[in-house]
Amino acid sequence: MAGLDLLLHRIGWSVQVPSRKATERDEAKIAAWKDEQWPVIKRGRRTWAPGSASRTKPARA
Numbered sequence: 001m002a003g004l005d006l007l008l009h010r011i012g013w014s015v016q017v018p019s020r021k022a023t024e025r026d027e028a029k030i031a032a033w034k035d036e037q038w039p040v041i042k043r044g045r046r047t048w049a050p051g052s053a054s055r056t057k058p059a060r061a
Helices: 002-010 027-036 038-042
Strands: none
Touching: 027 038
């Protein structure tokens, strides 16, 4: 975060951090989301997959 802070200060901005958490915040739902959904999102895609941009010559598998 130090890099971002430095860049923001160079252009005259500052990092804004909320002073308190929202009263509607449901910690149990957040924890469940992190356990169930975040690993699926974080997993990422394959770095290589066969494919072709050509419509007339399909890729070899």
